[in-house]
Amino acid sequence: MSLRIRLAIEWLAIGLFATVIVVTALSWRGAADFDNLLYDKLSAASRPPADTQVLLVAIDDQSLSALGKWPWDRSVHARLIEKLQSQEPRSIAFDILLSESGPTIPDQQLARAMGSGPAPLFQPLHFSSPGSEGRAYDTVLPTPTFMQAATAVGHVNILLDDDGIVRRTALCFRADEDGPAWPHLVELVYRGEKGSPSPVAQADGNCRTELMIPYSRRGAFPEISYADLLSGKLPDDMLRDKDVIIGATAAGLGDNFPTPNGEGGLLSGIEIMANMLGALRRDDFIQPLEMPWLVGLSLLPLWLLLVGFLRWRPRTILLMSLASLAAVLTVSAVLLAKHVWFPPSAALLGVLLVYPLWGWRRLQAMSDFMESELTALEQEGDANPLPIPQNRTTDMVGRQSEALAGAIDHMRDLRRFVTDTLADLPDPMFVTDPDGKITLTNDLLAERLARDISGGPLPEALDLMVSDEHRPAVDSYLAKSDDSTASPEFVRFMSKQGLTFVMRRSEVRSQSGLLHGHIHYLTDITDLARAEAEREEVLQLLSHDMRAPQSTIIALLDRDIDDNAKKRIEQNARRTMQLAQDFVDIARMGETEFVGEDVLLADLVREAADSLWPLARERSIKFAFWDSSNAAFVLAEPDSLQRAICNLIDNAIKFSPDNASIAIALSRDAGQNIVVTITDQGEGIAPDILAYLFTRFATTGEKKGRIKGTGLGLTFVRAVIERHGGSIVAHNDERGGASFVITLPVAPDG
């Protein structure tokens, strides 16, 4: 399974798993405790001020001790309400259940007091559970007497959370699906004042909405004792235009509940109602987030993180996960400030879940991958096996990491080995990628080309390397070797620098057979090529030049040996010896270093002429010396230099007519050079061989030049002169004779 597919599957699996957990947590409210705790803490941060228009009349312990044991005679209530009404409050919420009939007279007194006005008086009803006939609740109304007396009847249900704390309330309650929707008592108070339902009640068309109560500080609402009110101990104006809520607060009366603002204590039902009334007026009930939104908001950070996981580095993932936790909490707090409650625990759970899950799967994937790669590397028959080190001080992944580090080290070594090997190859080489771009060269190539061609395109490099003459052959070799196995193994070409190379190209393919490029090996066979040419020349020499005089001798021996024949035999024998000597000298010259000694050039030239005097005398040829060299010395190998000059004079004699004069002149040129000119009176050199007069065996073959048979001599001469740091040129002088001009550097004084 490829890494990519595995990654996709695991990613999705983690996402879906976390989503299921989050949704489950939301619907089971499994994390409600945490949410509640958080809600309590967050809501405590800012509590609304108490509504000053509300006044609580508490049936407290003091009242019980003043008026006797509960329940009181309803005439007491009648008196209180009369007293209240006389002070003209805005409304009265009489939170005392009157669902059973009492003695008739007090009941009537109370009903009369309740209905006399002027302030509207609201009565609670309650529901008994379980209800009769399978119903969940039975609605228990006040007795008809009081129902009639009350302005309206509302419910006063308390909603307890799982932890028994009162955070929520419903402004509307239906005992069963078809039954009437009972508004809450405080909603009735609100309606009594404003004449219309509160905005939240209006929004709650289905009578389902539960709202969360923004509690003011505990005990913030003014509260007076029932007994004090009844006994008239209070200032008269205290009740005017207030919304009075009457109810039990005494501990024994069971109408106290734990609330988030209770700080451990209980809050009486009427104070809860006071808080609700304040919230209604301010219209700042806290709305719990609706389910779809809640699910969405809970899943959002989880999936954002998951997407991020695909891109981020592990460190970033950790930081982003922590940031997500903070963000969720912040969003929750901010929403609460906007009176919307977003329980964050499910979202937090999602984030907390997905990070370790992802880390675990990735670690596993990494471990598996390393394992398989290391195994594969081992199985490829690599030189060194790569065992996972048995280091017990670390875990499996740690050991795999060490093995991987070892493998990487090994690869690094291999790479260095390859690079070094390439760099130290005795031949130039370069590597091209499949697009023909040069990616690697070795030092030797740069040295040979006197520049670095790496990075350039192949044709440009070939422009530098290959001479124009051989370029088509190289191009065709490179084009062919791609597709056919029958292509030639190498191509031979001459470089622009005059070196001869053989180029071989081989393909570089990956394990999977993908073409990565080509390696081009160049082998410098210049020396070999030269040796080849020399061997050809030797064969030429042996087959023709050496044989020819010997054949002549044999032919001469066949007839009577007179003086003429003797002389010709001798001449031919000497010619063979000369050839052999020249050949040996040329060969030897290539092998040894130049070791010069101080030589007086004029004397050397004279002696050369002296040695050829017998030849010259035979044909009455004279030497004419002009020496203006001023006794110049040259640094010379006298042996070879003298023979070179002998060769030239020998030629001059050979090609001059009888009685001729051969001019031998020595002079100094403008610089530190001495110039030797040897001019004959022959017919000159044929123009067509002037150009390659000094190349070896130039005169062999079909060429019928004036110097046929002396080819090696002039090659030798040039080699000697050049070895001495000099130069030689030949031309025909104005009278037609051949003239050879040697220029040699004068030796330094010493």
Add this chain to the structure above:
Amino acid sequence: MRVVIADDEPDVVSFLKSVVEEQGHVAVSFSDGNLLSQALVRETFDLLILDWNIPGKDGLATLEWMKQSLTERPPVIMMTNRSAKKDISDALNAGADDYITKPEDRSVVAARINAMLRRNAGAGAFDSKAVYGKYSLDRIEQTVTVDGKTIALTAKEFELADLFFRNADRTLSRNYIMETIWRTTAALATRTLDMHISRVRSKLDLQPENGFRIFTVFGYGYRLETIAKAV
């Protein structure tokens, strides 16, 4: 006089034998270096013509052996096919008195043999006047006369010319020449000798046309060769 010819090529031996006998000497030949050595211990010879490549003990080894083993040894002319000047100067420096590069003209070989035998016999007259070909030397006036013309020479130049004429056809080492003429080898620029010889050569016009040539043995010394008029 008795001349030993040490060579293993019969053609060369018979050629040399004829040259030696033509000059009125006795020729004894050896074709093996070891046999030659034994003979040299037992007998007295006036000249040894020694081939470089003789079988048994080769030329150079024989020279070395002679230097170490013989109290009185004859002059040696080294014969060689090798014309490499290094080889020649090696041979001369190893104790050979002269050398001949094969093939060489009969007249040249004869002249060299005679020069060697002459030296060995204490040749070299010190008459006040001497004539060498067309050159007449007056040792008292220190002048040279050619074709009736007197050529002016410095004292050193005359001494040099005289040395050469007296030792014609003998190869003289540079050290020998310098010790003889300048009485020293030290403090003398190497070019000085070359330049003196060059001047003697030009002033006397020593060239084959005039019957003489000065031959430089590179790496060793010089030789004044007499040129036979007819070959």
